[in-house]
Each structure stands twice: as C-alpha cells, then as structure tokens.
Amino acid sequence: MPDLEVRPYEKLVFVYDHLMSHVNYKLWTNYIYKLSKPYVSSNDKVLELAGGNGMFSNIFLKFYPNILVTDKSFEMLSSGKNKLRKVCCEMPYIPFKNKFDLIYCTFDSINYLTNKKDLLKLFKEVYNILSKNGIFTFDVSLERNSLKYVAVPLRTGRRKNIRYKHLSLYNKNSRIHKNIFEIRFKGKIYKEIHRQKIYPLEAYFDLLEKAKLLAVACYESFSFENAKPTSQRAQFIIKKINNAVI
Ligand SMILES: C[S@@+](CC[C@H](N)C(=O)[O-])C[C@H]1O[C@@H](n2cnc3c(N)ncnc32)[C@H](O)[C@@H]1O
Structure with missing residues (x-):
C-alpha cells in the first residue's frame, strides 16, 4: 500500500501525547519557571512560540496566567483539551505588535527553522515584541543529541488503534536531522518527514547579536551549568542588548 505523505504533525498529532509520554512536563515547567522568575512577574504578558498542543503551557499557566500560545500547525493547536488562548502562525512571522515580558519556545522547536535567514528573522521579530x-x-538540540538518537534509529509505538514507526536520520554534512514517521490507521499509511537543522552552538550567538539580542545565560538544558558545544541540548536566556547588564 503506498504511503500518503502529509504535512508535519497533520497525523502525528493523534499520537503526540503517546510519543511524549517519557517527557516530564511538570519538572520541565518548574525549570523554565525557575529560569524566568528573576525577570518576570506573575501577571506579565507571556507568549509561547511553537507550543504544539499546549501541553506545556497548560501546566505553566499556574505560574503565569496570561499566556498566549502560537504554533504553525492548526491540527496541533486545536487538538489540546485546554482553555488556552491560541493563534496559528509561523515563528518568523509573529502577527503581533504588542509587547510580551516572557517569550518561550520549547523542545527543539527552534531547530525546525532550517535556514539562518528564518532564524535571524525570528530573532528580529522577537526583538520587536x-x-x-x-x-x-x-532550547536547542545539538549534534550530540542527534548522534544519540541515530544510534537507535528505529522506534515503534501504538496508541489505541494507531500504530507508528519513527525513523531518525542525521546527515553530518548538511547537519539536517530527519525524523520520518509512518502512522497507520483506518487502513491507511501516512508518512511525515520532519526536517530540523542542528546548528553549532556558536551560530545562535552570531545571529542573536545581529538581531541586537544578548544571551545572558546559556545552560545545559535542565541545569544551571553553562552549555558547551558538545552538550546534548542548550537553554538560552535572552534579553535586548540595550537592557542587558553585561
Ligand atoms: C516537538 S513539537 C514541540 C511542541 C511543544 N513546544 C511541546 O514542547 O510539546 C514542535 C512544534 O513546533 C511547531 N513548528 C514547527 N515549525 C514551526 C514554525 N516555523 N513556526 C511555528 N511553529 C512551528 C510544530 O508545529 C510543533 O507543534
């Protein structure tokens, strides 16, 4: 039976919670709260980029009740069983003029911007709002994380009557990490190809500076230790250059 290729997250949305069942969102939201608390008050305006089905923000609401969630995928945004405020949009084209006190983007979503032009455009948009x-x-996924995943490239799973396969491929030359999902249900096989760019850590600092943003910290994810180019993941905390205390 031929595969039907569909847009990223169009069908994966049905098994996303299952795929993410290893992720402890409670610990994760606590970590981002600890990072943000010195800079942000509870009633401040908060924006999530690439928030998916809102799983993170639905818990994060207890710290910051004034959250607006955005994502490119309408399917993901509308699938969450929550009362979050949501807007469907692409990260580099944020359709708001008003300012936010906290903007966050989690779980390697930034890596979906596969060229530097889009990444710089996103940073400039963030500067404006x-x-x-x-x-x-x-947070960003780094090369060590890709190498870890491709060591066991094929994973399979099942949620109710939906089965899925997940193949992970990494090209060291192009630094493109491909996640290929095959999702089987109702007698059909759907295929999604997710492409993410694994930029070297330094590339983020260069682009941030071009957008007049400054990394006040860059930690190994889930810690308060400085990230290294060899880390698996890094967590950036960014301010506008004019306001950063250097
Ligand atoms: C791995 S999921 C993470 C979702 C959510 N942040 C979480 O932690 O559960 C990546 C998300 O990025 C979104 N995404 C990918 N490219 C995007 C873009 N250019 N603009 C906005 N969202 C994007 C996808 O639709 C997807 O919901």
Whole structure:
C-alpha cells in the first residue's frame, strides 16, 4: 500500500501525547519557571512560540496566567483539551505588535527553522515584541543529541488503534536531522518527514547579536551549568542588548 505523505504533525498529532509520554512536563515547567522568575512577574504578558498542543503551557499557566500560545500547525493547536488562548502562525512571522515580558519556545522547536535567514528573522521579530526588561528563553538540540538518537534509529509505538514507526536520520554534512514517521490507521499509511537543522552552538550567538539580542545565560538544558558545544541540548536566556547588564 503506498504511503500518503502529509504535512508535519497533520497525523502525528493523534499520537503526540503517546510519543511524549517519557517527557516530564511538570519538572520541565518548574525549570523554565525557575529560569524566568528573576525577570518576570506573575501577571506579565507571556507568549509561547511553537507550543504544539499546549501541553506545556497548560501546566505553566499556574505560574503565569496570561499566556498566549502560537504554533504553525492548526491540527496541533486545536487538538489540546485546554482553555488556552491560541493563534496559528509561523515563528518568523509573529502577527503581533504588542509587547510580551516572557517569550518561550520549547523542545527543539527552534531547530525546525532550517535556514539562518528564518532564524535571524525570528530573532528580529522577537526583538520587536519583547518588552524593555523582558526575556526570551528557548532550547536547542545539538549534534550530540542527534548522534544519540541515530544510534537507535528505529522506534515503534501504538496508541489505541494507531500504530507508528519513527525513523531518525542525521546527515553530518548538511547537519539536517530527519525524523520520518509512518502512522497507520483506518487502513491507511501516512508518512511525515520532519526536517530540523542542528546548528553549532556558536551560530545562535552570531545571529542573536545581529538581531541586537544578548544571551545572558546559556545552560545545559535542565541545569544551571553553562552549555558547551558538545552538550546534548542548550537553554538560552535572552534579553535586548540595550537592557542587558553585561
Ligand atoms: C516537538 S513539537 C514541540 C511542541 C511543544 N513546544 C511541546 O514542547 O510539546 C514542535 C512544534 O513546533 C511547531 N513548528 C514547527 N515549525 C514551526 C514554525 N516555523 N513556526 C511555528 N511553529 C512551528 C510544530 O508545529 C510543533 O507543534
């Protein structure tokens, strides 16, 4: 039976919670809260980029009740059983003029921007909508993480009557990590190809500077230790250059 190729997350949305069942969102939201607390007050305006089905923000609401969630995928945004405020949009084309005090983007979503032009455009958009003393925090997946995943490239899973296969491929030359999903249900096989760019850690610092943003910290994810180019993941905390205390 031929595969039907569909857009990223169009069908994966049905098994996304299952795929993410190893992720402890409670610990994760606590970590991002600890990072943001010194800079942000509870009633401040908060924006999530690439928030998916809102799983993270639905828990994060207890710290910051004024959250607006965005994502490119309408399917993901509309699938969450929550009362979050949501807007469907692409990260580099944020359709708001008002300012936010905290902007965040989690779980390798930034890596979906596969060229530097889009990444720079995103950073410039963030500069425009970040309040004077606000912060932008995001995590990135680094090469060590890709190499770890391709060591066991094929994973399979099942949620109710939906079966899925997940193949992970990494090209060291192009630094493109491909996640290929095959999702089988109702007698059909759907295929999604997710492409993510694994930029070297330094590339983020260069582009941030071009957008007049400064990394006030860059930690190994889930810690308060400085990230290294050989880390698996890094967590950035960004301010506008004019307001950063250097
Ligand atoms: C791995 S999921 C993470 C979702 C959510 N942050 C979480 O932690 O559960 C990546 C998300 O990025 C979104 N995404 C990918 N490219 C995007 C873009 N250019 N603009 C906005 N969202 C994007 C996808 O639709 C997907 O929901």
